[in-house]
Amino acid sequence: MPDYDDDMLPPPATPLQDRTNGGNNAFHNFFNDFSHISDPNLRRRLALSEIDKVPFGAYHVRAVLVAGVGFFLDSYDIFAINLVTALLGVVFWGDPNPQNGFSGNNGYLPDPVNQAFKASTSAGIVIGMVVFGWLADGFGRRRMYGVELGIIILATLCCCLISSSPAMGSTGLLIFWRIIMGIGIGGDYPLSSVITSEFSPTRWRGAMVAAVFSMQGLGQLVAAIVALITTVAFKESFIGAANESKCGYECRLAADRAWRIIIGVGAVPACIALYYRITIPETPRYTFDIEHDVEKADADIKAYVASKSKGSFDVVHQVRTKRIAGRHLNVPRASWSDLVAFFRIWANFKMLLGTTLSWFFLDLAFYGLGLNNTVVLQAIGYGTGDTLYKKLHNQAVGMIILTCAGSLPGYWTAIFTIDTFGRKPLQVIGFFLLTILFCILGFAYKSLTRGALLALYIIGQFLFNAGPNTTTFIVPGECFPTRYRSTGHGISAAMGKIGAIIAQCISIPLVRKGSAEDCKGAECSPNLHRLLQLFALFMLFGTLVSLLIPETKGMTLEELSGEPRTSYNAGCNGSISLGSPKLRAWNPFHGGQPAGFSYPRSRPGHFSKHRKSDRVGIMTSPELMAETSRLRRPRFWRRHRKAKSSNGTNEIALSTRSSGTTDDDIFPAGAPVPAPMSPPQPPPSWGAGWGRIDRGGPPPLLNSVQLQDVGSLLTK
Structure with missing residues (x-):
């Protein structure tokens, strides 16, 4: 068996017994702990967005x-x-x-x-x-x-x-x-x-x-x-x-x-x-940002919504995820x-x-x-x-x-x-x-x-x-x-x-x-x-x-903390501010609204009320999204972004699970392997999350559509 790489991001968590299937983030499913997402930064942001966007209850x-x-x-x-x-x-x-x-x-x-x-x-x-x-x-x-x-x-x-x-x-x-x-x-x-x-x-x-x-x-x-x-x-x-x-x-x-x-x-x-x-x-933000414990933070969110004092999680998987994913969280340590x-x-x-x-x-x-x-x-x-x-x-x-x-x-x-x-x-x-x-x-x-x-x-x-x-x-x-x-x-x-x-x-x-x-x-x-x-x-x-003092109305705590505006926290996961940070207006359809709504187009340093872009949701096929993006993109914008994207991007892409990882890589030799809490489930399909298209470079193809926050569909 190949040696386990400590720098490898953890694979998707084993689904919990009380995991509710069929939900998505546009239509809130509070018991979805995003365990299918291996990128700890994306998982953190989507989990916190559940708190930011949840209706009053x-x-x-x-x-x-x-x-x-x-x-x-x-x-x-x-x-x-x-x-x-x-x-x-x-x-x-x-x-x-x-x-x-x-x-x-x-x-x-x-x-x-x-x-x-x-x-x-x-x-x-x-x-x-x-x-x-x-x-x-x-x-x-x-x-x-x-x-x-x-x-x-x-x-x-x-x-x-x-x-x-x-x-x-x-x-x-x-x-x-x-x-x-x-x-x-x-x-x-x-x-x-x-x-x-x-x-x-x-x-x-x-x-x-x-x-x-x-x-x-x-x-x-x-x-x-x-x-x-x-x-x-x-x-x-x-x-x-x-x-x-x-x-x-x-x-x-x-x-x-x-x-x-x-x-x-x-x-x-x-x-x-x-x-x-x-x-x-415990507040999930403390568990994520200070303890760097992804599994416990997910459980805390579920416990909070269910009015319980503690959430349930796999302790063995929690220790492993905290050891590996904690180093990959883009959150400064105190x-x-x-x-x-x-x-x-x-x-x-x-x-x-x-x-x-x-x-x-x-x-x-x-x-x-x-x-x-x-x-x-x-x-x-x-x-x-x-x-x-x-x-x-x-x-x-x-x-x-x-x-x-x-x-x-x-x-x-x-x-x-x-x-x-x-x-x-x-x-x-x-x-x-x-x-x-x-x-x-x-x-x-x-x-x-x-x-x-x-x-x-x-x-x-x-x-x-x-x-x-x-x-x-x-x-x-x-x-x-x-x-x-x-x-x-x-x-x-x-x-x-x-x-x-x-x-x-x-x-x-x-x-x-x-x-x-x-x-x-x-x-x-x-x-x-x-x-x-x-x-x-x-x-x-x-x-x-x-x-x-700053004005804090309508902004998530992560935005107020000065986190970089990436594809999954650029004001679309709970923030009700529109446009540039200097022009924050209340949007009654903030956060996880259904597909098909018009959403104001925002760019750094530019805001226009009249320029609209369709909000593409989870029910839109990848082929249609790629074709729509190709037809609507101006030539000068493509040339401008081509040079910019060649040097890398600030967006944190979704990490995939290594096909060579086995139980022997996860647990040391001789250690007991815990039985799964529920039968294995197939990986999430397109309807299980939000769609994301990488902007810039060649025209987007089907494989460029990744499981990501819908906020990245907005042209910056």
Whole structure:
């Protein structure tokens, strides 16, 4: 027997037992794993095109829910701290004099402690975003997805169980566990965005990721509802206290129980989400591009469509294919040198600069207001009350009003418009409108009525969530290549949370500067208009840096990664962009449409709406395709392409199986040969794939028609 050549591409895989025959890529057959294709690059691209072109279905809803439930918890934990600060002050700072570890401050949370509670979570989030973003690119998205959620659950439960003592104060314990919680929350940002992006079809990718992010608004709403229900449940204990300093033993006991309930409820949906996090399959793009495992990636696609956690494949064939085909995949491998080389290119570094700075300036204003909603509610009359019960009740109701009136409509507006208008227009226009809005709020603050102030604040929340707050989360999960996608998103998000920390450090001291110690309501925030003016400047900077980000609408993740436009990824396997990259228009018949449609002709640097070429599909005979191509080709075009094709082509042709390969070549001597999982099947006929004609050179003959992507039939 001839010796086995390690450089030989692997032969077609043994058909799996549950392989469905008779399908093709123009009319989707989701269980077709393309095992008859031996070229790993073609097999990768066609397999990924199944994800890019698949119609919206139940498995997409499952992916959104799995990612969204975790993000719901993240938002719940972040914003619940706004609603429990008053209760924490009553419990741990209720006595006028320190006693048994309880620092006396007449029931009010000291400003430094208030800032530390909120900034500690943001500090942990920064760590989690960078660390888990890097780990997800190195060890897999699925594995890290369960780890970070487990950290959130543990930290949430520990926060509910802390208590003060003479040996250790409650402040240090709460800050510590809030940092740990933040690490888990930070890991969920890049993972939720990247996993959803890599599982989404091109047409609905923006809407799906935006739907995941919209769970942030739902988390805010549920946190306010839980706080309202808890407050009403302990009404009899709270209503007798005029304010925090008048809260007696029964009132303090009710407050201690209430804040633990509000924080602890967030762990309930997390426990449910944990099961689904650990049962989703690994993203096929990670398996293809980072693990270079062709067989497992095919199985992951099948498992995803079938809503299963793992796919079935021949382990022996998987090991052999990974060893041989992995070297032939035209996908760069991640390394420090490759990372430096990638971001040394200005176009790539510009993307990172745009995503990081835009998120940074956004969170300076968004979290500066979001984490201090109680201050805004006091200024507009929803944060005060005659009794402690009225104060807590009004704060919860005010949060519900702001969320339902501004945040949730903004999130859902982004979901319905982001795949139509694009990410970049929504972000740039959103920043610009917020600049105008904050200028009005800041410079006309003292002349505005409470109703006008509330209306403008709600409009601001709508613009935040319909524009930059959503787009800054989506774009980093799309524009970077697979090997650095999670890391790039983590770095971008971490810069945003650094902005949130800075906002916390400057907002409360600036707002309350010059206020009296016994102030009430709006009197405690005499400089709120100064803060709003500063936010207007941040929004202007956000508008400018948003010009650096790319437009990702309608392009596959492979196109956004900068892969060369070959015959099988030139915008026809899931991309809904037409023509040159500079002229991207939505095509409702993107991807695997039936044969016979007219498709715009595109060339590098040239685009014409009036020049059409017939889309030749799987039902067209090779003879007719060759004859049609010969009759329609202009003479000058043939002469131009003849010289060009003589030097080679960038298209990756289909590799054929060597007729001399036997089982002895595949398995070493003495090794058991596994039995086939199903009876041998004949090789696929013409109707099993897409047709491809090699352009250039002599007129095409029958043998020049190869099994390939239909996109190569389009004249470049």
